[in-house]
Amino acid sequence: MRFLRPVAAIAALTLLAGATDPNNPTCPAEPDWGPAKAMALTPRVVDGAHVLVAEGIIDSTLPQRLKEAIDKDDQLAEIWMRSRGGDARAGNEAGKIIRSFPGMVTRIPAGWTCFSACNFLFMGGDRRFVDDGGFFMVHMFTHTGDREAIYLAAEEGTAETVRLIADIEQQSALLASEDNDFLIRMGVSRKLLTDIMYRQQAVKTADNPSTRYCLSQEEVRRYNVVPEERAG
Template structure:
């Protein structure tokens, strides 16, 4: 059965449950993107493809979804293909989903009209045979860091006391007496621009957040590089998209999909 024929069957069955097990749910009608975006965890739908099944994995990728994905694959046997339609989510879960797919030697596909963005990229890469159909979107951006969110939160509400600071940054404890001594000496030397306790604590918090971004980004880059090597993808996939913001992912062209070995068949 061709992918286009299976997709027609998927859309016809979208309004009806695909199976008796609670793990599988009906597909959004017509695979409407606004509906796909709504769930806060990945959803799984099952469609017959001859004497096998297509497992459609759609929605946000959240914590714990890789284990649910493993269960869905177990219950969906025998599998013809896994189709993906997702805006992304948890990088760690996406990487683990890809490793599960590779261990089982499953084919992955993003059918025409569907989307695979951000963390979904890495789940898709686990397929031994990988299709992105013409008219599908495979969207990429630079990986993001949770530490950036902490910087924003500290700018809005910096720690107000040394105790509060030490609770937020247990790895960089400050001595209250030492802080008071430092402020007194600083203000004596800079009477025209004295430093307050809150200003000092904000500076310290931003320093710690910056270190966390640097360390976290290096660790994430190394983890992605290892994964790309495991999946026989070009490491250029990690370096080519550094200027693409999280808020505006870019769809790869057909040529880029081939050049980076994202797809390995037409």
């Protein structure tokens, strides 16, 4: 199979030399993770190859829409993606759908960012590429992002606080189990979770404002996000 080199690579040198996020120094200051609306799936032909461009927020309708889009084109070779994330479980399911199509390539082109639930979508590829200047951006998946709910529970008293903490613990444990299962299925090292994702702050604090991490080219290979034997 011939793998594409996206025309967006022209922007790579500019991006690599650009500003970084002072709070998340491995990442760009202004990530290009696509439009702030439900993920669009746009078929294109690039250098004679059929590509599906997936860009936007992952919602509960994505798995079915993605399957339909792939089914429509038996010549589809690659799925290019940029997204700020969205529904984690929908991203997980959509990644499994991609994996059900043998040989499907997923790619993060130069200048684009795949964050949060998009990670699952990307890892669904049978072959995976993060082009130079593309960003596989991760954080710690958590159910504690709604700080207002926590503050309110604390104000309402001990019983409500305990209930909320118990719910957070249960949901986070389930999500962690799902994360591990997904990585095993996709052939990605589980150390991606322990070494990188779970070491990020769930919520920004004054002492530690970093909540995101962008893997380097060496790291995407070390953790088999991009399989070494298939890279290139």
